[in-house]
Amino acid sequence: MNLSKRVRGMQQSPIRKLVPIAENAKKQGKKVYHLNIGQPDIETPSEFFNAVKNFDEKVLKYSFSQGIPELIDALIEYYKRYDINFENDEILITNGGSEALLFSLIAVADHGDEVLVPEPFYTNYNGFSSAVGVNVVPITTKATEGFHLPKKQAIENLITPKTKAILLSNPGNPTGVVYTPDEIQMVADIVKEYNLFVIADEVYREFVYDNLKYTSFGNIDEISDRVIIVDSISKRYSACGARIGSIASKNKDLIKQILKLCQGRLCVPTLEQVGAVELYSVPQEYFLDVHNEYQKRRDIVYNALKEMPGVICEKPKGAFYVIAKLPVVDAEEFVIWLLKEFDVDNETIMLAPAEGFYATEGLGKDEVRLAYILNEDDLRKAMNILKIALEKYPNKK
Numbered sequence: 129m130n131l132s133k134r135v136r137g138m139q140q141s142p143i144r145k146l147v148p149i150a151e152n153a154k155k156q157g158k159k160v161y162h163l164n165i166g167q168p169d170i171e172t173p174s175e176f177f178n179a180v181k182n183f184d185e186k187v188l189k190y191s192f193s194q195g196i197p198e199l200i201d202a203l204i205e206y207y208k209r210y211d212i213n214f215e216n217d218e219i220l221i222t223n224g225g226s227e228a229l230l231f232s233l234i235a236v237a238d239h240g241d242e243v244l245v246p247e248p249f250y251t252n253y254n255g256f257s258s259a260v261g262v263n264v265v266p267i268t269t270k271a272t273e274g275f276h277l278p279k280k281q282a283i284e285n286l287i288t289p290k291t292k293a294i295l296l297s298n299p300g301n302p303t304g305v306v307y308t309p310d311e312i313q314m315v316a317d318i319v320k321e322y323n324l325f326v327i328a329d330e331v332y333r334e335f336v337y338d339n340l341k342y343t344s345f346g347n348i349d350e351i352s353d354r355v356i357i358v359d360s361i362s363k364r365y366s367a368c369g370a371r372i373g374s375i376a377s378k379n380k381d382l383i384k385q386i387l388k389l390c391q392g393r394l395c396v397p398t399l400e401q402v403g404a405v406e407l408y409s410v411p412q413e414y415f416l417d418v419h420n421e422y423q424k425r426r427d428i429v430y431n432a433l434k435e436m437p438g439v440i441c442e443k444p445k446g447a448f449y450v451i452a453k454l455p456v457v458d459a460e461e462f463v464i465w466l467l468k469e470f471d472v473d474n475e476t477i478m479l480a481p482a483e484g485f486y487a488t489e490g491l492g493k494d495e496v497r498l499a500y501i502l503n504e505d506d507l508r509k510a511m512n513i514l515k516i517a518l519e520k521y522p523n524k525k
Contacts, residue, residue, distance in 0.1 A: 139255045139484065146463060150478050153467045157474060160467070161510040163498045164480040166301070166448065170366040170418055173410045176403035183402055191398045193390040195221025195374070199401045202408035203359075203374055210333070212346035212357075214376050218383055221396050225331050225360035225373035229295075230256045231389045232356045232375060235382060236325045237262045237292040243327070244286055244294045246277060248451060248485035248492060250301045250329070265291070266487040271451060274442045275303035277311050280318065287322050294319060297329035298345075299336060302485050302497040303451050304426075304444020306336050309343045316348045324354065331360040331373075332447040334415050337423045340445055352378040363448075365407045366418075372396065372404040422448050425500040425507055432511035433498075436518055438525070448500050451482055455518065455525045459483065459496050462521060470517050477510045477517075494525070 150160050194200070200219050207214055222228040229252065237243060239261035245253050247266040257264050265286050269275040277283070283294075294315055299306045307315075319326045328345040336342045345355045360373040377383055426443075429450060433441050438455030456462045460481035470476055482495035500507060518524070 134259060134261065138258050139251060141251055141255070141484075146460075146467070146478070146481075149464060149467045153476065158467075158471055159475040161475065161477045161502060161506055161513070163500070163502070163510055164463075164478040166363060166499045166501060167368055168363065168366040168448070168501045169503060170421070172366045173407055173414060175406035175410055176365070176367060176370070179403045179406040180399050183399060188398060191395045191401060193393075193395055194387055195219070195396060196398070196401045196405070198405045199372075199408075202405050203376070206408050207346065207376065210344055210346065212344060214378070217380060218376060218378055220375045220383060220386055220390055221401060222373040222375060222390070223393070223396050224362065224371040225329065225358050226252060226256070227393075228358040228360070228373040228375045229253070229327070229329065230260070231386050232327045232358060233257055233262055233293075233295075234260050234389060235386050236327070236356070240290065241292045242288060242290045243292060244283065245487070246275075246296050246300075247487055248275075248302055248482060248495075248497075249295075249487075250297055251484050253295055254487060262292075263290075264487050268488055268491070269303070269305070271303075271440065271442050271453060274445075275300060275305040275451070277307065277314065280314050283314075283318055284322075287318075287324075291322065291324060293325040293327050295327040295329070297332070297447075299332040299342075299446025300449075301329075301332065301447050302449045302480070302482065304447050304449050306340050306342060306446040309341060312343045312345060312348065316345070316351045319354050320351050325356060326351065326354055327356045327358060329358045331358065331363055333359075334364055334419060335422055335448060336446045337419075337426060338445060342446075346376070354379070356382065361404050361407055365410065367404070367407065370400040370403060372400050422500070424504060425502070426450070428504060428507045429498060429500045429511060432508075432515070436515050438518070450498050450500070451485075451495055452498060453495050456494055456521060457523050457525060459492075459494050461523065462517075463496065465521065465523075466517055470520070472513045472516055475509065475513060477513050479514075 362368040441452040479496040482492040486492040
């Protein structure tokens with residue numbers, strides 16, 4: 129039987145494709161420290177679980193396709209903290225940020241159209257784009273420049289009649305970059321001048337370190353009708369399994385059209401929405417504690433990497449990831465070796481090979497992404513394992 133070129137052409141997740149190897153290592157008795165995926169170990173606020181436990185309806189009915197009103201209202205209040213004002217018909221609840229990304233791409237681009245994406249990027253940007261026939265055109269950024277955007281002219285040179293949007297995450301996954309106000313304004317100027325949308329993935333909004341100023345695309349009034357904010361409770365409240373995301377835009381026609389896609393999948397699960405409503409009432413102190421915890425973890429990982437011979441990385445300023453260039457020929461082979469052939473006292477680590485985070489052929493082959501989502505003790509152990517592994521690895525540069 130023939131399968132579609134569309135599905136065969138989709139990129140396999142570089143983060144998840146090595147999971148069977150890790151699971152086999154565990155079956156052999158190894159402990160694996162997972163630095164490969166952004167699954168926080170921070171406890172999900174109890175407000176979520178209490179709301180689900182206290183749900184007292186006799187029938188678990190379909191909810192509204194756009195999301196339950198209580199959750200939309202909660203998001204409206206949340207955005208006000210960032211001086212962003214949305215109305216009820218400008219927000220849609222989605223099945224995680226992933227569906228929000230997919231629906232946004234479907235809404236702004238046709239088959240054969242293009243979106244510009246700074247690379248390295250969240251791998252699903254490529255997967256979702258290719259699934260709907262949209263081509264990712266990379267804006268290459270460099271570790272030596274902290275993965276900040278190139279000058280305006282370099283981005284403009286990539287724009288063609290097929291370009292429909294710029295898609296980017298801020299703070300960045302997998303790089304940890306936090307774009308400056310000047311960079312945000314530069315992108316705003318470009319999308320206004322070339323009649324583009326900006327799909328702003330802002331799910332790591334709370335995780336900005338070193339007292340940097342964070343600017344949302346939702347704060348740029350002159351492009352408010354061009355901004356699509358993709359959001360999620362997954363990382364913000366350590367509730368990845370709830371799969372609650374959202375799309376927010378001042379472009380009411382865009383929201384009206386995306387609502388058709390929401391109607392096609394009927395609704396987002398009711399119980400998860402009920403729990404999410406209460407998450408948005410969690411006190412601000414929660415974010416302060418979580419923020420401080422991640423900044424400490426960032427420092428542990430970054431300081432350890434900087435001491436390892438041959439490792440090159442820049443200090444991430446946001447999210448909870450860092451891209452590191454290793455003194456190895458092939459990072460994926462190194463990760464497999466870590467899981468299959470290496471251990472320290474029967475313990476090893478799992479990293480995400482970074483080649484899959486790039487669209488440009490050949491980039492990222494000797495790089496990995498590390499997610500600093502483990503507790504401090506485990507992170508120190510993991511960094512020590514990595515240090516010893518790099519000393520013993522036979523296929524070094």
